[in-house]
Amino acid sequence: MAESVSRKGRQEQANFMHVDDLGGLEVLQATYRRQTFSRHSHEGFCVGVIDEGAQRFYRTGGEHVAPLGSVILVNADDIHTGSSASEDGWSYQAMYPKPELLAFLSRDLKTVAGATPYFPNPVVQDAGLAGQLRLAFGMMRSNENRLVKETLVFSALTWLMLRHGKSRIEPATQSKAQSQIARIKAFLDDFPEANISLLELAEKAGLSPYYLLRQFQQATGLPPHAYQIQARLRKGRQLLKAGNGVLETALACGFHDQSHFHRHFRKSIGVTPGDYVKSLR
Template sequence: MKTAPQERTRFWQASALGNIELLHAHYVHQRFAPHVHDSYVITIIEFGAQTFWHRGSEHLAPVGSMVLINPEERHTGTTAHEQGWRYRGFYPERERITEVLDELSLPRSGLPLFKSSVLHDPQLARAFRWLHGLAERGASALEQQTAWREAVLLLVQRHARVAEPRQPGAAPGAVVRARELLDSRIACPPSLEELAAVAGLSPFHFARVFRQATGLPPHAWLMQHRLTEARSLLKKGWLPFRVAHHLGFSDQSHLNRQFKQAYGVTPGEYRLASAARQAVWKEDGEMDIS
């Protein structure tokens, strides 16, 4: 006998993203009466399908699609699937969108508005779903803030006819100052806003300058630096749980995942192999490593 699907919701504010309201929900019997939001509505359908009335007609949003509602636009919502629909939702205030454009000095005439109620854009859906997951599992502010700006820029360029930003250009001094701050805060990384302030650039412009100079966004550069430090400590015999705590990983499992993705072995395996190699060197009298 099949178990009836259960409705589940999780609603919170993402402090790293300026307290944007987020929702992760699975609805089966929910029927949203006609209503409006003073924010944008950006949702990604993860399972099932949703139907809703918007701008005078009914729309169907199947799995993998996105729903876009501009501020103050009246709409409804209900299921279009026998087991309901599951989605991830963002409800950003207007300034959370416009400030991203202003950071890149992109010209705009008033508030960016979206013409399509339902989008079929897999790359964009992946970007927003990934961002939502980062916020849900409490990723660093640096990673969330970078991912938010990149996702918003992709959204407005493709679906609100916003101009392409200029190339970021070179700012070697800004990158050096940012790297010095990242080095000093390896276990407790600064936010994107903090790095940008040290660099003397707007947050999004800084993120693009940094990526152009290093080939990586700031959070990914920091992760590479953490992993390099982790290898050094493991070679010295540090236990993986101690390394994880010292370098600011959320827990040992987080270190294990990142380390194996980069090097193909777990931190424990790397530590044991390093210890065995040092023991051989000592026995051969070639090298004495404490």
């Protein structure tokens, strides 16, 4: 069964859904006019279709515009933004499959060969794929059985990887600085609520504050303080899923108060923490 919640504003509407039959796959169907997404990232991929208008967004070092009928692709952990590219805003549907799911589906694909795929193009024009994705989105909102939903969703994602996926080639070794940056990233992921200073992070890394800032942003696309906010939001979603209250979650994640949490959550997820909780029921 799909659990969803709708949020309607004067000119905006967002429906966030967890598809239980697909392991809690997160799906968003939205119409935005004034909504802007600040720089953020997702643990999963973002695969979306523009149904009306056009969206402007940053990804992979540049600005892109996704017009009507195009498919939006954002890799897991890619820093990206989002806003309207037209006066009337934009409507779209998006799903956020985890890397493990795509790696599982790609086991028999020559282009990816069982690895987590990488999508080099942020926007693709592929009417067939867009149609398959729309069918999948419609099926996820229906009461059809799990087998039907899996068939359409997995087929669409497999087609996506076959036509537009590549294998990301990782370097065999890391430089000392990369290892130190990875250590800081892991610390912020594990303890996002920590009230830690730049000097303390630099000491942990064994780097100067300036060099840490430069290398961290080069590696992650965000400075440490902005990355910490994203880590706090990831922890926040985990706590909300576990049944914790919004205020309790906000404070546990290191936010000053509930409004601080609310503001950052909506700028990254597109719905409020309260709406996100309702989608879990």
